[in-house]
Amino acid sequence: MSVSTTSIEQLTINAIRTLSMDAVQAANSGHPGTPMALAPVAYTLWSNHLSYDPNYPRWAGRDRFVLSCGHASMLIYSLLHLAGVKKADGSDELSVKIDDIKNFRQLHSPCAGHPESYEVTGIETTTGPLGQGVATSVGMAMAAEFEKTRYNREGHDVFGYDVYALCSDGDLMEGVSTEAASVAGHLKLSNLCWIYDDNHITIEGDTDLAFSEDVGKKFEGLGWHVVKVDDANNLGLLNAAFDSFKATTDKPTLIIVRSIIAWGAPTMANTHGAHGAPLGEAEIAATKEVYGWTYDKFVVPTETTDHFTATMGARGESARTDWEAKFAAYEKAFPAEANEWKQIMSGELPTEWDAELPVFETDAKGVASRASGGKVLNAIAKSVPSMLGGSADLEPSTKTGLKFPGAGFFLADDHSGRNMHFGIREHSMASIANGLCLSGYRPFVSTFFVFSDYLRPALRLSAIMELPVMYIFTHDSIGVGEDGPTHQPVEHLAALRAIPNVAIFRPGDANEVSQSYKAAMELTDRPSIMVLTRQNLPTLDREKYACATGAARGGYVLADCSGTPEVILMATGSELSLAVEAYETLTADGVKARLVSMPCVELFELQDDDYKKSVLPCDVAARVAVEAGVAQSWDRYLGFRGKFVGMKSFGASAPANELFPYFGITAEKVVEAAKASIAG
Amino acid sequence: MSVSTTSIEQLTINAIRTLSMDAVQAANSGHPGTPMALAPVAYTLWSNHLSYDPNYPRWAGRDRFVLSCGHASMLIYSLLHLAGVKKADGSDELSVKIDDIKNFRQLHSPCAGHPESYEVTGIETTTGPLGQGVATSVGMAMAAEFEKTRYNREGHDVFGYDVYALCSDGDLMEGVSTEAASVAGHLKLSNLCWIYDDNHITIEGDTDLAFSEDVGKKFEGLGWHVVKVDDANNLGLLNAAFDSFKATTDKPTLIIVRSIIAWGAPTMANTHGAHGAPLGEAEIAATKEVYGWTYDKFVVPTETTDHFTATMGARGESARTDWEAKFAAYEKAFPAEANEWKQIMSGELPTEWDAELPVFETDAKGVASRASGGKVLNAIAKSVPSMLGGSADLEPSTKTGLKFPGAGFFLADDHSGRNMHFGIREHSMASIANGLCLSGYRPFVSTFFVFSDYLRPALRLSAIMELPVMYIFTHDSIGVGEDGPTHQPVEHLAALRAIPNVAIFRPGDANEVSQSYKAAMELTDRPSIMVLTRQNLPTLDREKYACATGAARGGYVLADCSGTPEVILMATGSELSLAVEAYETLTADGVKARLVSMPCVELFELQDDDYKKSVLPCDVAARVAVEAGVAQSWDRYLGFRGKFVGMKSFGASAPANELFPYFGITAEKVVEAAKASIAG
Structure with a gap:
């Protein structure tokens, strides 16, 4: 040539x-x-x-x-x-x-x-x-x-x-x-x-x-x-x-x-x-x-x-005009299918998409948030045909299978299903999710939280591209238990909260799981991350405590005292119930305590200043945050007088119920920290 | 069977x-x-x-x-x-x-x-x-x-x-x-x-x-x-x-x-x-x-x-006794080689390993810390035969080549060299470094800072296993310039500082680079991370400002006022010189300012309370931190009154010298923030 x-x-x-x-x-x-x-x-x-x-x-x-x-x-x-x-x-x-x-x-x-x-x-x-x-x-x-x-x-x-x-x-x-x-x-x-x-x-x-x-x-x-x-x-x-x-x-x-x-x-x-x-x-x-x-x-x-x-x-x-003619004929012959497809491509959620959002009964024994998460995911996905996805070979553990009729599997010989087997390939799973999302879908992907490290480069691109990919990470702390430090996330909440344009949800009970999924679905310009437990979480009595819809604002007052609190407790996920217990102890002890549930720091930060100050008044300097991870992302709310109850090191291999006391993450420690913070 | x-x-x-x-x-x-x-x-x-x-x-x-x-x-x-x-x-x-x-x-x-x-x-x-x-x-x-x-x-x-x-x-x-x-x-x-x-x-x-x-x-x-x-x-x-x-x-x-x-x-x-x-x-x-x-x-x-x-x-x-006999004969015939090998396997640094640690002259134009880093790395590695490593196909950019006689290359047909070509494979590069370290060596690996995301799972294992792998990450901020947001780290400092048992160094000038490498070499129970710039950094006048040996304590007072400061400025890396400029402006304006250089937060946290309080006195609440990344890991030092000058979003594609003002990271903004923090 x-x-x-x-x-x-x-x-x-x-x-x-x-x-x-x-x-x-x-x-x-x-x-x-x-x-x-x-x-x-x-x-x-x-x-x-x-x-x-x-x-x-x-x-x-x-x-x-x-x-x-x-x-x-x-x-x-x-x-x-x-x-x-x-x-x-x-x-x-x-x-x-x-x-x-x-x-x-x-x-x-x-x-x-x-x-x-x-x-x-x-x-x-x-x-x-x-x-x-x-x-x-x-x-x-x-x-x-x-x-x-x-x-x-x-x-x-x-x-x-x-x-x-x-x-x-x-x-x-x-x-x-x-x-x-x-x-x-x-x-x-x-x-x-x-x-x-x-x-x-x-x-x-x-x-x-x-x-x-x-x-x-x-x-x-x-x-x-x-x-x-x-x-x-x-x-x-x-x-x-x-x-x-x-x-x-x-x-x-x-x-x-x-x-x-x-x-x-x-x-x-x-x-x-x-x-x-x-x-x-x-x-x-x-x-x-x-x-x-x-x-x-x-x-x-x-x-x-x-x-x-x-x-x-x-x-x-x-090609395009041919396609349009073919689509017009298709639409005439198969209006329901055509509408469903158009609905997907619109990028909008269908009306009544959240009609079947589960409400969970008060339950002291409770349910793991991976399990309630699976129910909520199914309830939404059934009404939202653009939702498809799967797991990096952990679906039985992450509970992210779509189980309703017609969901189907995306297999080598049948590409029509909404459940995908990504294999033990977290990184490409997330990159593939970006591709699905860029093609008009609302993909979800799941693995254990600790393995979020394997897919960070793709998650960062979800955030840069403003793609509403949903990441579902279960087994979210030392609550993993026996699998030990390599499988126990410690730094991951902080490490993900550091990324711009991502919303990280760590709901504290099953009803917060519902509300967190709802809030995540409504975010269309950023990825959402669900951080869920392996172990059971009590389902809180929402007659006694504030309604879980507060989760839509990222953080909300779950329980309060009358007048100005002496101390504010803040918690997420599996530590919310510890904080509830600590709040009750402090209240019984005559300490004026407020309890803030903070399932999504990023959404809370998007609220107006009046709301934020109403939840975390500037003049209450005694504060305790409890989360089974490192302190870093809480320092902004703790100031110099606040205390943190959480992790400072990697975890250990043992049954989960032994690990929380071993690492000092208990209601008693929260109470102690609250009193120490009040003392200043 | x-x-x-x-x-x-x-x-x-x-x-x-x-x-x-x-x-x-x-x-x-x-x-x-x-x-x-x-x-x-x-x-x-x-x-x-x-x-x-x-x-x-x-x-x-x-x-x-x-x-x-x-x-x-x-x-x-x-x-x-x-x-x-x-x-x-x-x-x-x-x-x-x-x-x-x-x-x-x-x-x-x-x-x-x-x-x-x-x-x-x-x-x-x-x-x-x-x-x-x-x-x-x-x-x-x-x-x-x-x-x-x-x-x-x-x-x-x-x-x-x-x-x-x-x-x-x-x-x-x-x-x-x-x-x-x-x-x-x-x-x-x-x-x-x-x-x-x-x-x-x-x-x-x-x-x-x-x-x-x-x-x-x-x-x-x-x-x-x-x-x-x-x-x-x-x-x-x-x-x-x-x-x-x-x-x-x-x-x-x-x-x-x-x-x-x-x-x-x-x-x-x-x-x-x-x-x-x-x-x-x-x-x-x-x-x-x-x-x-x-x-x-x-x-x-x-x-x-x-x-x-x-x-x-x-x-x-x-096999072992055979080996011991063979080694004894070898040691007799080749005592220098045997001693070198034994020295490597001892895990100790040789005496005088830091004898040739470079000292850099004051220089307003300065030198990129990747370039001074390359010099320091060579000066150390020449005396430390256990050091070997390389880059994920970026050696000409990360400046991590060992250039001294005898360093050699580890190639397909010759495995005797200390310079390794890992290819564009960051993740396995870090896993391989873990393997080299477990075998008795002090490996270093390098890539662009933003691609640290690609190797986090292996880095986490370095930390869990307490391995002194050295990670050298250059091109450490929006200072990357034209390559744009996908290549500009924003969240990475916070995301790495969240990992337990890691020391992250972001030296502010060439002499801090020397001292940071020295401190990193002395850490034998955790990985070290060097975070270095693409762009030039002025080499500070150490007659005028404090000696760079302060870097060994993680953070130190670089410049001070007489009496109790009204405000403390804190900075790392490429923002240190902005903070110096702001300090000089404030001082000229009659504001009593202290400037703290904080090349390694983790080392600073390991110092005793007296030292920490001497650097950051509790009663000085007006504080400003400046770093071309997100605020998260600074909140601990800022409290409610402190201000942060840094990034809140992903970067952009443009020449670096335009990006710093575009994102509001300038000496003027530091001065403004200091005055605002003093005002409370």
């Missing part, structure tokens, strides 16, 4: 390359080499295969494209610009304007260093942390398969689409990508295509320094169809590879493309110097000469945008 | 099984099925292959055995008991006594729910969180290869040993294990053998629900030698598999063993019910009948312990 700009294909490919070089140079930071290498790959996919209408970038039936190697962000900004992808706001504005590209990596430019889904229409998911994009693409492919198998009907082949992810060796080295690939292979997601940029270069040098896998063989072992393209510049081979993917109906496809980083750059091609820094003006000039590129900086020849309009644009428009 | 107890081999295998059943039943919790299934595998390995002297369990030349499926802990407790492994304290006491087993999973029993390395001699690493054991075993194998290639000499084949890890499908589903397997395959660690318990059962049911990999093919793709054993009860096949491992000299070996969970249990064998709960008295009785087991509960026939003494014991003793 000729190097220079001798055909419209080549001109368009070089437009992607030159825009990328120019933008990185102007920003004086960024990654030029990969966009230059992969321009022909992305070009071939977008112009010849991707079913996507640039004028309707949120069309539900579109194919998805994920740039997993997010550092190559200029590739997707260039593509979005050249393809003329519009903003989703209905305006006629381009999603990425040339001025946005000129301001690549500058404050307020949508063209951020790495692609941010909430910044730019057409970015299907935020990428940058390696492995996340490919893992998230599995969730998108599952969403497509789910609607295809659940909603299509005889003679109505409406739903389902393909998902493409472009990835680097870095993506494939990260464990999360193997986890996700294993899930995809197991589930036979034939609508999923990963394209691996095999460029033999990493930041430290040649991939030979650390990476000598037979990637193809590994993926065959994972149940994938593998195709090799020996030259990223060979459009014929690339087209054949994509055709091979589309012809494969029983497994996902990996296309391994041998590429040269910074292809065409006379001195920097095939060097790791071209990975993460501008090429420099001189090298750019020389490279443009190699490309036969005669235009000024940032100039995009009209022929190239016209070419995209004539190829992807025309194909996408036709 | 006959089921019943007809041979000494079978009797011993059944002793492992019955002890495991009895202990789980007595504890009324635990995992009986896997020990029952794997007893013949572990028996064969220990009695016929493992080079291990039960009387000298810390012999440096011993083979290592890792039980990666830590939930099967009764397997290793049974083995340690039957093999007569002694405590490492020099006493003649058994490491695991029968009473310890009777108290399995009870408070103060060393036989915890999952194996804890610090509880029991013979537990080479704490396991339980899946994937960690196998990943850690790669570090052990690297340590063995390192000493073999670095210290053996012509005619002196002293060093090097084999490492075995027994693992489950859960281990292999976790991404960290594939990462680690990829490293091991790449590095051709032929001394590493994983044994995969292919039992087709997980907690949710059959592995077919979520796991249908061709594991053998995957591992071949990862560069491993793969052997299959179709029946876990076939000792002949097992012995042949181990022989095949030992005969393989160019790659690690995976032995895939088909097993039946709870083998022999009449109704529960091959069911997931046997995974995580006691079998029940009736099933145990019936199972013992199947085994032909006639002894009482917890009775261990003397023949079985004698048998282990005659096999593993005799072989181990002979």
